[in-house]
Amino acid sequence: MSVTLPSTGRWDAFREDFAKAPAFLRRDLISLFSYRIAYLTDWINIVVQVFLFYFVSMLVPPDRLPTYGGEQVSYLEYVAVALTLTSFVQAGLGRLIAAIRNEQLMGTLESLMVAPMSPEMLQFGSMVYDLIYVPLRTAIFLILVSVLFGVQFNVAGLVPTSVIFVFFMPFMWGLGILSAAAVLTFKRGAGVVGIVGTVLTFTSGAYFPISYLPPWLQWVAEWNPITVAVEASRQALLATITWAEVGEAVALIVPFSIASLAAGVAAFRLAMRRERRRGTMSLY
Amino acid sequence: MAVDHRDDVGVGVGRRSEPFPVVEVTDVARRFGEAEALRSVSLSVNAGEIHALLGPNGAGKTTLMRILTGLLERHGGEVKVFGTSMDDVPLRDYRRAFGFIPSGDRSFYLRLSGIENLLFFGRLSGMDKVRARARAAACLEDVGLGDVGKKMVGLYSHGMQKRLAVARALLMDPSLLYIDEATHDLDPSGAHRVRQLVRARAQQGAAVLWATQRLDEIRGFADRVTLLHQGLVRFVGTVDELMAMVTIDRYALDLDGGPRSAADVTELARSAIGEMGSIAPKAGSEGRHYELALGAGASIGRVVWALEQAGVQVRSCREERSGIESAFLHLTEATE
Numbered sequence: 001m002s003v004t005l006p007s008t009g010r011w012d013a014f015r016e017d018f019a020k021a022p023a024f025l026r027r028d029l030i031s032l033f034s035y036r037i038a039y040l041t042d043w044i045n046i047v048v049q050v051f052l053f054y055f056v057s058m059l060v061p062p063d064r065l066p067t068y069g070g071e072q073v074s075y076l077e078y079v080a081v082a083l084t085l086t087s088f089v090q091a092g093l094g095r096l097i098a099a100i101r102n103e104q105l106m107g108t109l110e111s112l113m114v115a116p117m118s119p120e121m122l123q124f125g126s127m128v129y130d131l132i133y134v135p136l137r138t139a140i141f142l143i144l145v146s147v148l149f150g151v152q153f154n155v156a157g158l159v160p161t162s163v164i165f166v167f168f169m170p171f172m173w174g175l176g177i178l179s180a181a182a183v184l185t186f187k188r189g190a191g192v193v194g195i196v197g198t199v200l201t202f203t204s205g206a207y208f209p210i211s212y213l214p215p216w217l218q219w220v221a222e223w224n225p226i227t228v229a230v231e232a233s234r235q236a237l238l239a240t241i242t243w244a245e246v247g248e249a250v251a252l253i254v255p256f257s258i259a260s261l262a263a264g265v266a267a268f269r270l271a272m273r274r275e276r277r278r279g280t281m282s283l284y
Numbered sequence: 285m286a287v288d289h290r291d292d293v294g295v296g297v298g299r300r301s302e303p304f305p306v307v308e309v310t311d312v313a314r315r316f317g318e319a320e321a322l323r324s325v326s327l328s329v330n331a332g333e334i335h336a337l338l339g340p341n342g343a344g345k346t347t348l349m350r351i352l353t354g355l356l357e358r359h360g361g362e363v364k365v366f367g368t369s370m371d372d373v374p375l376r377d378y379r380r381a382f383g384f385i386p387s388g389d390r391s392f393y394l395r396l397s398g399i400e401n402l403l404f405f406g407r408l409s410g411m412d413k414v415r416a417r418a419r420a421a422a423c424l425e426d427v428g429l430g431d432v433g434k435k436m437v438g439l440y441s442h443g444m445q446k447r448l449a450v451a452r453a454l455l456m457d458p459s460l461l462y463i464d465e466a467t468h469d470l471d472p473s474g475a476h477r478v479r480q481l482v483r484a485r486a487q488q489g490a491a492v493l494w495a496t497q498r499l500d501e502i503r504g505f506a507d508r509v510t511l512l513h514q515g516l517v518r519f520v521g522t523v524d525e526l527m528a529m530v531t532i533d534r535y536a537l538d539l540d541g542g543p544r545s546a547a548d549v550t551e552l553a554r555s556a557i558g559e560m561g562s563i564a565p566k567a568g569s570e571g572r573h574y575e576l577a578l579g580a581g582a583s584i585g586r587v588v589w590a591l592e593q594a595g596v597q598v599r600s601c602r603e604e605r606s607g608i609e610s611a612f613l614h615l616t617e618a619t620e
Contacts, residue, residue, distance in 0.1 A: 013374075013376060016410055019407075019412075020407055020408055020410075022407075022413075023403070023404050023407030023408060026400075026403075026404070027393065027396065027400070027404045030395070030396055030400055031393060031395045031396060034395045034436075035395075106390060106393065106394070107388050107390030107391050108390070108391055108392065108393060110355055110386060110388075110391070111386065111391040111392075111405070111452075112408070113354075113355060114353050114354065114355065114379055114384050115379065115405065115408035115409060116376040116377065116379040116380045116408075116409060116410060117376060117408055118376060276354075276355065276356060276357050277357045279316065279347070279350060279355075279356045
């Protein structure tokens with residue numbers, strides 16, 4: 001019998017890796033469910049956030065806000081849509097960093113690294129739980145706002161919004177992977193990417209119209225993929241949006257998503273290679 | 285004891301019955317800055333063999349293990365596994381070939397149960413859910429954790445976590461095991477159990493590279509030894525060959541001088557031994573326990589005979605340091 005190392009083709013490797021995603025999901029579900037109180041505090045935070053913006057909306061006259069479909073909207077309606085998107089931003093930016101950092105601190109990172117899988121699977125696996133939980137959380141958030149304060153969202157806008165989110169997520173995911181690469185390399189170096197995330201959110205028009213920004217920042221905001229996604233989602237959920245308009249938004253977002261994801265994956269691979277070279281993978 | 289699950293799982297790499305080198309390490313080198321952690325290290329491990337990688341702290345054992353598992357790049361030399369250079373296959377494929385027990389005591393998810401941890405790592409290794417669950421349960425039984433498999437790992441003792449690490453390494457039924465300091469802080473029965481499990485795998489044909497700094501555990505366990513010190517291979521051979529590197533010249537004696545005082549027994553023993561060596565009571569032993577240093581050309585038999593002739597009964601006699609410890613110190617202290 002000949003004795004050889006097993007060999008996997010590129011496609012088989014991808015397929016085999018993808019089949020590991022449920023294992024990550026199960027791990028995270030069991031682990032997070034063991035911290036039940038964390039779920040409770042998360043939901044308390046959501047409710048508090050809803051009430052906070054409800055009271056803030058009393059201070060903001062609707063005529064200070066843009067109109068959607070020719071109708072004036074309340075500040076709560078205006079900000080609620082953006083909050084659904086920023087929760088994806090936070091998850092995209094924060095989850096992978098937290099996962100890598102946790103693995104380092106728990107000492108499990110090297111155990112994962114000796115498993116036969118690609119670095120991309122480690123990234124994807126760490127995100128699977130959020131890919132399911134965040135949309136669910138977002139839907140419940142919108143239902144809560146709608147039920148408690150009678151805010152009417154255009155249900156027909158959910159599908160176009162989801163399409164926009166699908167193309168937008170890789171942008172945030174890429175930034176998240178970049179941050180994770182920074183954590184691997186500088187151990188506590190995620191702050192730089194965090195600042196980028198803050199600037200992007202600040203200029204996104206999520207909390208106030210970008211028309212209030214200085215002209216030069218308005219120019220930045222117009223090219224900010226978060227702004228594009230937020231505005232298209234508002235259009236879809238607070239008024240109506242045509243598929244042509246969805247296509248325009250997606251066309252603006254996609255180049256950023258590709259660039260961000262490619263940069264993230266490349267940076268993570270470089271970071272891993274560097275750690276293998278230096279032997280500092282498990283240091284934190 | 286370990287059970288062979290190869291037939292029902294079939295995830296191990298190909299096997300053949302006759303001994304052959306599973307791992308061949310040739311002139312491997314690694315630096316950390318200016319410090320040379322490994323200098324031209326070579327060794328090989330055959331199928332069915334337990335090869336001890338022995339060395340004091342900082343010898344380079346863990347560095348070599350990390351290179352062999354692909355966690356660390358080497359700066360020179362070659363590593364072949366099953367005759368194939370590890371550079372010629374993608375790391376993910378290379379990592380299918382071995383099971384690994386890391387030296388650290390934290391390598392599991394503490395909020396997950398033992399079986400869930402094994403299930404997770406089994407899935408990552410490429411098993412489907414049904415197989416992974418079957419293997420996880422079987423491996424837990426093998427390491428004696430079957431009855432606590434559903435307990436959170438955070439509630440496991442250190443020894444139990446170590447056994448769980450053994451179970452994880454065996455999940456894929458590998459033909460090669462890299463084991464880094466698996467027993468260094470286990471109690472004797474825990475360490476014995478781990479060694480039994482590993483021995484069973486070797487008897488089934490697995491090649492085992494076992495890094496340790498514990499001299500006591502390699503006698504009667506390891507088939508061959510590579511002694512590593514300051515990044516250099518100081519010795520390669522069997523345990524018996526290692527022990528033959530030095531002549532034992534220090535013994536602990538338990539003497540009974542009858543009604544004589546401790547001082548008298550000491551004086552009597554010294555005069556009986558004469559030029560054959562020097563003997564001194566151990567502190568606080570009240571004239572019973574002595575340390576003997578044999579002189580050149582003297583034999584322990586003649587010393588015992590002389591003491592008995594002088595009326596001092598030798599109740600016991602043992603090597604002050606084990607032969608293997610003497611050899612270890614001889615080979616490592618020579619370079620200090």
